[in-house]
Structures are given as C-alpha cells and as structure tokens.
Amino acid sequence: MNEQQLIDGLRRHLDQGLERLSTPTLNRLHTARQHALAVKSKANRRGSGFTAGRGWLRPALATLALAAGIGFTALYLQNQNEISAMAALDTDLLADDLPPKAFTDPGFRAWLEESSEG
Amino acid sequence: MARRILRGLILALLLAASPAWSGPDARITSPQPEWSRLTAEQKQILAPLADDWPQMEHYRRKKWLDMARHYPRLSPEEQARMQRRMQTWQAMPPEDREKARSHYKEFKQLPPEKKNEVKTQWERYNQLPEEEKLRLKQKSEAKSPASERNPPPRQ
Numbered sequence: 001m002n003e004q005q006l007i008d009g010l011r012r013h014l015d016q017g018l019e020r021l022s023t024p025t026l027n028r029l030h031t032a033r034q035h036a037l038a039v040k041s042k043a044n045r046r047g048s049g050f051t052a053g054r055g056w057l058r059p060a061l062a063t064l065a066l067a068a069g070i071g072f073t074a075l076y077l078q079n080q081n082e083i084s085a086m087a088a089l090d091t092d093l094l095a096d097d098l099p100p101k102a103f104t105d106p107g108f109r110a111w112l113e114e115s116s117e118g
Numbered sequence: 119m120a121r122r123i124l125r126g127l128i129l130a131l132l133l134a135a136s137p138a139w140s141g142p143d144a145r146i147t148s149p150q151p152e153w154s155r156l157t158a159e160q161k162q163i164l165a166p167l168a169d170d171w172p173q174m175e176h177y178r179r180k181k182w183l184d185m186a187r188h189y190p191r192l193s194p195e196e197q198a199r200m201q202r203r204m205q206t207w208q209a210m211p212p213e214d215r216e217k218a219r220s221h222y223k224e225f226k227q228l229p230p231e232k233k234n235e236v237k238t239q240w241e242r243y244n245q246l247p248e249e250e251k252l253r254l255k256q257k258s259e260a261k262s263p264a265s266e267r268n269p270p271p272r273q
Contacts, residue, residue, distance in 0.1 A: 079145040083177060086143065086219070087184030093222045094185075094203045095196035100210070102240050103218040103225065106258035107251045111243045112236065114254070 143212050150179035163189045166204040174208075 021029075093100060102108055153171040156164070163186040164171075171179070189197060207215065225236065243251070 076146055079147060079177070083145050083147060083181050084184055086145075087181045088188060089219055089222065090181065090207070091185045091188040091192070091200065092226070093218065094200040094207060095192050096199075096222075097237055098225075098240055100203060100207055100218045100222075102236075103221040104210075104214045105255075106262070107254035108240065108243050109221075110254040110258035110261075111246075112239055115239055 143216055144175065145177040147177045147180045150176045150183065156183075160186050163201070164204070166201055167208060170205070170208055178208075 093103070153161070153168060160183065161168070164182055167174070167182060174182075185200075189200065192200060210218075225233065228236070246254075
C-alpha cells in the first residue's frame, strides 16, 4: 500500500464515521464551530495585550525604542573615546616630574601668580 | 512585545542617566573584568590598585586598563612615578581629579622653558613656611568662585 492509498483509505473511513453521527451531535458541533469563529473574529478586531485598541502605539513605541537605541549607542561610543582620552592624559599626569598635587594646590596657583607679577 | 520595548526604554534611560550618580568624571562602559581575570602583566602594572579593584566602578577599571596599555611606553623612572601615585590619585575626590586634569592640560600647552620655570617655582613653593602657604591658599580661595571652593558633595 503506497502513501496515497493509505490517505484515501483513512479519508473514506472518517467520512463513513461522519455519516453515522446523530443529528443532535452534528448540531452541537456546528454551534461550537460558529462560537469559536465568533470569538476569534472579535479578538482580531480588538487587537491584543497592551496595544489593544491603540494601533498607533506599537509603531510609536518601536520608533521611540529605535531612537533611544541610537542615542544610547552614540553616547556609549562617545564615552569610550572620553575614557581613552582620560587614560592618556592621566598617564602623562601621573608620570610627570610635577606631582598631581601641584595641579590641585590652590596655594601654588597663587604663588605662581605672585611670582609672575613680581 | 510592547511591554518588552517599554522595559528596554526605561532601562536605557536609567543607564544613560547613571553618570550623574558617581561624580563628574563618570562614564558609561561595558562590565570590566574582576582582578582575578586580569593578565599577569596588567596585575603587575596595576598592583597598587589591587585592594581597590573590587569596589571600583567599571568605567574607572576601564580607564586604568587603558593606562596599563600606555605604561610600556614610559621610561623606567616615569613608570615608577606612575605606580607610586596610583593610590593617591584613585583616592582623590573626583572634583580634584577634574581640576588637576584641567590645570595639567594648560601646563602641557606651555613652551619648555615655561614648564621648567613652573617646576622651579614648585620646588621654591615647597620650601616656604606653612604660614606663607596658608596665606597663599586663603588668597587663592578668596579669588575663586564659591562653587569651586565648595564643590557639591559627591552623590
């Protein structure tokens, strides 16, 4: 028996079974089908979940998410450049003859000004 | 789906706003390795920071790892100076670090003879009596704006 013969045999068997179903059973099956179709079409009209009834919200949120994503990536890349620049500057600063304190000591600043004035 | 987008947006905004929480030099970066994951060379260069590493913010770890990459180009004397100053620099308030960077940038622009003059003046300044240093400090603080003297507390 090949595949097609098997399918035909099964179909015939199921059709015979259908013919033997009683009218009340057929009616119940019909009503259940109609009910399922009605529920499905109502759900489709209404949408689902958070964006239900707000067709504009989903594209708006997606655009906003995209914009935030691009903004965040740009900010992230800028920050990586700033960290690299800061690392290069801090390396020179810490390795310099003058200690970092020379660049934070307010007294030394005033001393430099006085000496340049004098 | 929409809820997930919304959650993502809120998270992105929180991350973008996070530098405001940890000082003026804070930056956003990806998670950086724990001390145990550093290479032997990185550990040797950054040894003075080993104890601070676990509490250190990721952007700061990244900056030190970048600095470790610059380290080999320094002379042995400069390398020793950098290592000696790492801890004090790390412990400095962020506002002071920013101030030092800004003044150092100005200093770097000076011609060599001016730089040497500043170095000579630093040596002379260090030999001044403490009262004289205090007078100079008060003079400088009287001239600087209040915001510089009393920077907002670190958040």
